[in-house]
Amino acid sequence: MPWTAVTTEPSQLGESPFWHPGERRLYWVDIDGRQVSRVDPASGRVEHWPMPTEPGCIAPVRGGGLVVALRAGIFMAREWGGTLEPVAQLPFDPATERANDGKCDALGRFWVGSMHEPKAGPRQPVAALYCVDARGAGPATVRRMLGGVATANGLAWSPGGETLYWCDTPTHEIRTWRCDAALEPQGEPQVLKRYAPKPAGWQPGAAVQPGQAAYGGRPDGGTVDAEGAYWSAAYEGGRVLRLSPTGEVLADVALPVRCPTMPCLGGDDGRTLFVTSARQGRPAQELAELPGSGCIFSLQVEVPGLPVAFFDPGRR
Template sequence: MHPTWQRIDPHTCQLGESPFWHPQEQTLYWVDISGRQLLRMQAGALQTWDMPSEPGCIAPARNGGLVIALRHGIFRAPQWGGALTQIATLAYDTATVRANDGKCDALGRFWVGTVDETKTQHAAALYTVDAREAGKPPRVTHQLGDALTGNGLGFSPDSTVVYWVDTPQHRIDAWDFDLSSNTLRARGPFAHFEPKPAGWQFSDSAYGGRPDGAAVDVQGNYWVAMYEGARVCQFAPDGRLLAQYAAPSQCPTMPCFGGADLQTLYLTTVRHGRSDAELARYPDSGCVFAMRAPLPGLPVNSFAD
């Protein structure tokens, strides 16, 4: 399908990721991982906030402000531009692993996937950070591991399924989930994609890309950005491919639903490290784009502390 994407602002990120729509503020938030910035678009005005290390993902907090997964830990910011307070540390070597894709579940636990920058050690994992017990430090749980690039986190509308991706494996997995006990049980592959051909060039349409960040709509359909595939795929809860939407960048990274009716699909993209030929075809790579979705998405979950 060929939607009409609109660039929301000319600002380009090196590696745009982790967008979410804040319904109370009517504001879009996202991060530039490589650029070490948080960004937000509020009432048509772009604001940026420099971070001390790479921000992998962010989420709103019920008590105000944000929870932020930086390379070197999990931080709370009570307000935009304010002081950062570290609340948790994830068990990985920050010299070769950093935080990546993440979001909160319905009870307010912050889920954070990581990236193994060596691309060989399978040191990436998926963690949950639970800060709901007053007076106690957040509880960090190692949920999944033995991965290279944690991505594609999503929750079904009833919170009984968790989706997760190890991007280089070209596969999306769906896990049965018990929300109250924070327990995952293997459910198996949800969708599989053909691997990247040797010598691939961006002009080769035979490669459909690999799954990156994702969002879920009100009917439980899973929307995933296909990195290097220049498309966003919509899958039914049973794994059937429902639609494909051509993206305005070769490397879309993550969609999210927003707008007053949650029916605007926002999409972050990448610019850093892409070839001149690719950027000539997609000159706005690195920007955030928006299109009208056929149905609304789920509202963002907020961090509980």
């Protein structure tokens, strides 16, 4: 079955999609476009909510509303388009770092990865993965769970919560982290799958050019289905992979865009695979050949996903 375009108005950098079961809408962010968006697939109606800075990721809130990781801080709004109330600050310099990929765990904590974004030069491994816990009546706590990353991405949990998946995109590695019964990571993360590095001289485009080596991309956002398989978007690879808990490739599905960014599973039966994508910074020839770049695409799959986890705002 071919991919279906869910949106036709492209995002610059679409990310952080989730299916809201109560509203039957798909939510996502456009990081570079500085907005949160949602679409009703049944009607095709799309709504946009401008943000003051780049929204790295979002999650629904128990009791209604959204939690949003902006460039340096975590904010919450009780309704669509509502006032953004501060929840916590992330401990880094927003001039060179911003919030990136993230989602909530089953306990209602908001895990947010950051990325190094220098004004000049390559990204350095100075970013981190944080856990924001707002449960209870006191101030939210922010814990630095790991550091030494350039672009934290791919966050997801196995169905029972015993495994946390994540990746540092520039390393081309997807990693797993064993968790205890309280969903606390234990020991050191292990490599699940290592993507092949970008070949020397590789040039972006819709297809491999004559004499040019193929490139399978590098891991971006991810999600887990009900069988425990991990779906990973291969940025610049034009595909999504479905991996077993041991790293075996179960499916390799090509997309009509070069830069998919993050998959999620939703729809009424949980069997619709949605994938966001990017167009910012892409060459003109690629955008001409792949005009859907930046749009969201969907595909029907056999195994349903897991329900989205909601943020617990405590007594706020």
